[in-house]
Amino acid sequence: MTNPAEELLDVVDEHDRVIGTALRGEVYRRGLTHRCVFIMVRDPAGRIFVHRRTDTKLFSPGAYDMFVGGVVGSGETYAEAAVREAEEELGVTGIVPRPMFKFLFREPDGGPLNWWCDMYEAEWDGPVDPQESEVAWHAWLTPEELADRLARDTFVPDGVEAYRRYLDFRAA
Template sequence: MNQPEVILVTEFDEAIGTMEKMEAHRRGLLHRAFSVFILNEAGDILLQQRAMGKYHSPGLWTNACCSHQFPGETTADAAHRRLMEEMGFDCPLEEIFAFTYRTAFDNGLVEHEFDHVLIGTYNGAIHPDSTEVNDYRYMSASQILELMEQEPDRFTSWFHLALPRVLKHLNMSVTSAGM
């Protein structure tokens, strides 16, 4: 079975080629990705606990969904596709920033991503795919930050980096939210 390809990029997010997803992760090459943050009308943030069968970060809590754009697919189209595939719903999304990070995992894989962060609001039913999502819940920013301070290893590496910037975008101070 052919594995999906990711888009290899420069540090300026300029596409320079494609590579099979697992090979890019084995080699730690910079590639394009995205992370979706969802809030409800109360301002709580939707978290998902990654399924235990994920190839890295199984069982860790993170943002509503994240993945990689397919070659030729826009970030917005990819984000809508994966939100539906992972969480079973879709909603309007807006890209709010992008950042680069690199995390090496115990299994030898490396996430080295140019991560586009999108945000949306949703209040309806959630129907997660159990092969992608172990659990989910909405929590306030202050509850999340408190839990991250008490148990940082329960969250993905990119969530630690993206959440403070999302809160800043939302004009929620990290200090006033509990840290």
């Protein structure tokens, strides 16, 4: 397995136009704007796939997340990354993410990290075999159970922002 810090990413401007490339470790160190995908995966009962990230993750190790996803590789489209990331993290094949909206995430409290987030949703009705290097724990939670966890557990900040926007998007 390749070291995630050595993954080549496209660096983009405030309008999501590619302006260069850099290794992920450099992107994080320098706070360069890059691209990510977020996929809200639900089962047919409407439960949401929620997981705790492994303690070895570069960003928010050990935090919970209600999205699967990750960085978009250099030259990769958002749609390609959404399928790749969802299938890798869930350990499945044949998932079909549907695009929803995109926004620019800026790290809270003026932190240096920011990235474009392309949001997707998907339904999965089969078993999952989450990637051990990415997922330390997982469960399918109702929206109410997720709300309880959000109140007591530490979630990734970009996921919290994305979930707020997701709820607003679904309510509109």
